[in-house]
Amino acid sequence: MVFNLEKIIRPKIYNLEAYRCARDDFKEGILLDANENAYGPTQIELQGTNLHRYPDPHQIEFKKAMASYRNKTSVFRSYDLVPLTDENFCLGVGSDESIDAIIRASCVPSKEKILVLPPTYSMYSVCANINDVDVVTCPLITEDNSFQIDATEILNILANDPLIKLVFITSPGNPTGAKIEIDRIEYLLKNWDQGLVIVDEAYIDFSGGSTAPLVTKYPNLVTLQTLSKSFGLAGIRLGMTIATKKLSKILNAMKAPYNISTVTSDMALKAVQNHNLEKMEQNAQILNKEKLRLLNALTSLKYVDNGYIGGLDANFILLRINNGDNDLAKKLYTELAIKSGVVIRFRGNELGCAGGLRVTIGTKEENDILIKEFGRKLEELVG
Template sequence: MVFELKRIVRPKIYNLEPYRCARDDFTEGILLDANENAHGPTPVELSKSNLHRYPDPHQLEFKTAMTKYRNKTSSYINDPTVRPLTADNLCLGVGSDESIDAIIRACCVPGKEKILVLPPTYSMYSVCANINDIEVVQCPLTISDGSFQMDTEAVLTILKNDPLIKLVFVTSPGNPTGAKIKTCLIEKVLQNWDNGLVVVDEAYVDFCGGSTAPLVTKYPSLVTLQTLSKSFGLAGIRLGMTYATAELARILNAMKAPYNISSLASEYALKAVQEDNLKKMEATSKVINEEKMRLLKELTSLDYVDDQYVGGLDANFLLIRINGGDNALARKLYYQLATQSGVVVRFRGNELGCSGCLRITVGTHEENTHLIKYFKETLYKLAKEQLK
């Protein structure tokens, strides 16, 4: 079985020549080539900044630092079949959502081809597919045992029987499940299917480790998505990362807008991957995981909360079930926590296998303590009213 990217990517996109912008050639000197305003930014407080100039279109310094970190923390460091990542393996987007949309546009012919998703999962895959007139096929995660793992046999059967499917989206750790998909299951699909790409969305991977990103050098049909929004705490700069073969990264970089990453986003992203800040990210992730276990213990000890959490403990949130799957009680609890106690969680009871479930992001120690107090008070009050 030989994977050929040229068979997967739409011909006009595979052969796309990237837009050449002014900053591709020169970045210093008297810059009179990009029709910028040489007098500087209009807001007085920004007069000493460089925001009147277009941003770096390539972000090579950030890409190099980011791939160096993923190589350093890789569990495949001694595997000769996995080569080190380089900047050539990376494409940056405005959040992972831009990357999702780009991959769908690159590979799927509108009105004809399809993607496969594994519910319950992140809804933007389907949103982007619908926008691009791409059909969405579903293969549910394993919910009977509460593991929310990928059913590889079912996935491979669907892929074998439907050659129009070009992309498989795997969220790991899952949202809203919080469960990391076993890498061996992802590899099984990669080893037995060559008609498209397997896209692994790892927004929460730094809370559990074991990224698949290094494996893009081993499996040419693997794409791994990551973001600075979660563990790095930079949701506001909207920066997502796509790890892929150098061949696919070239195509995705050719598709993107010339200056899609702003100067401010680029500046803060680069600061985030300096050694001291990487250590801070790791330390913060550790604290969040410790607080997650405190929340889990406190909340599952309450009456009307199932004593077994739902899904996994691999992200920065918990998925807990109220009263054996009581959607009405869970929805009331969600609403009253937000409107009466100022504590906002997410009702997920309409997702497959998540009846009666609330998704609770792990906050600071003080926020979590506040949550525990009002969660108990509100839940017991509502349960008492329900029993009348």
């Protein structure tokens, strides 16, 4: 394996000089360097805050705390890894921005491509299309309901198409909820050096085992994470790209200097304090218990297949209605939304997910209502 980042990142981006502001050098004093409004925010409620100032472009404290948490909770103890530091991180406006950034950094528009593994999160293709980057697909293994990646087939495709620069793996999967086995990911990492393997771990804290600490071992690995799911902070929009220091430096040079707002920074920093990390883990456990309760209740209903599609590694379950009956699943989805005021997601058109309804785990009270309404509406529809 001869991994050469310079061959993977577009030349103008590889050589990009990061935007610098006076405050990179001087943070204190009478600040008349950035054309801010020294009179402060106009709203009376915001006076006395620092919201008239541009935010910190780097969020070093947050990155340090997150790196330390991922090191401490790593499952790869036997690997003897170099620990993550703040320099392995680049932050985005949600991981949606991080997805877009990595595509823009590496794929030449109307020439190079990404590989996605359906059924999967649709934003990889959306961002690729926006950037005029073609999308190649290699299905997950659907026949045995494992929804694992077929690493051998992926390597075949990559060997035959040198224009593919990125492979997007969602682990745990969306909409499948199945975590991808680490051996399969490592097999890819060890056998392909012509691009980057992106592991999107938006839901990782519901099952553990983040690949993030492995970025110091594999230069071709990039892990994406977010505060939107396990941390319950979808509203602040904070995503993370975790990669080698070299790649992180490039991504940080490429991002808009003030992409993370002061409000977001402050809240994110609070979220990674020890007591709040503990709370996040406790909430994930509570949610996982509710997930099993919901699964048992819903799969005991007539016309809901036993078991589930994929896995139980995220904060949702993917149920199959009546052996893959898309008509019934869609009707049930619509009835639940319109008549019961309970909104779930129809996923029956995704590869290997016929009859699929994806249900996010709610609070206990919300789940009770869902269970009742799901049964009632199903009975009304099929008698």
